[in-house]
Amino acid sequence: MRLPRHYRQILCDGAVLLLLAFSAAAAGDELDKTIFLVMEDATVTAVNAETGQFFDLGISAKEVIEQHIVAKGVAIVVTNQRFAGVGLWPSGWASNRRVAGEHVLSAEAEDASAVIVTSNRVLSFNGRTGAWAEKRR
Numbered sequence: 001m002r003l004p005r006h007y008r009q010i011l012c013d014g015a016v017l018l019l020l021a022f023s024a025a026a027a028g029d030e031l032d033k034t035i036f037l038v039m040e041d042a043t044v045t046a047v048n049a050e051t052g053q054f055f056d057l058g059i060s061a062k063e064v065i066e067q068h069i070v071a072k073g074v075a076i077v078v079t080n081q082r083f084a085g086v087g088l089w090p091s092g093w094a095s096n097r098r099v100a101g102e103h104v105l106s107a108e109a110e111d112a113s114a115v116i117v118t119s120n121r122v123l124s125f126n127g128r129t130g131a132w133a134e135k136r137r
Contacts, residue, residue: 031072031111034088035127039068044077046086046093055092057084066104073112074127078104087127088112096123096132 038045044057044065057077059065066078074087084095103119112127123134 033072035070035073035075035086037068037070037075037077039065044068044084046075048086048088048090050088051090053090055086057086057093067107069107069109069114071109071111071114071127074109074114074125076107076109076114076116076125078107078116083116083123083125083132085114085125085127085130085132087125087130089128089130091130094125094130094132096134 032050034048034050036047036049038047042059044059046055046057047053048055059079060081062081064080066080068078069076074085077084080098082095082097084093086093099118099120101119102121105117105119107116108114114125114127116123116125119137121134121136123132125132
C-alpha cells in the first residue's frame with residue numbers, strides 16, 4: 001500500500017525533526033567534567049583531567065580570594081586584584097586585572113564559558129580558547 005504524497009511528507013518531516021532533536025540532545029552532553037580546582041593557602045591548582053595537566057595560580061601576599069566558580073570546562077577565581085580563568089585550552093591561567101573600586105555584581109559559569117558582571121564592566125571568559133573579552137558598562 002502506497003501512502004498519499006502529503007502523508008509521506010509529514011512522516012519525512014517528523015523523522016527529520018526527531019533526528020534533529022536527538023542530535024541536539026547528544027550535542028548538549030558532549031562536554032564531560034574536565035576542569036577541577038584544588039584550593040590551598042597560597043596556590044590554586046587547576047586540574048585538566050582530559051589533558052592530564054596541572055596549572056598553579058599563585059596568590060600574592062595582599063591578594064584575597066573572594067569567590068571561585070567551576071563548571072564542566074571552565075573555572076574562574078575572583079580575587080580583590082584580578083579575575084583569573086582556566087579552561088579546556090591547555091595553556092593555563094589567564095588573568096584580567098580589576099579596576100580600582102570595581103565591585104563584582106554577579107559571576108556565573110556553565111559548560112566552557114563564564115561571565116562576570118561588575119560595577120564597571122561585563123567580562124566573559126571562553127574556556128575553549130582561554131581568552132577574556134570585556135565591555136564597559
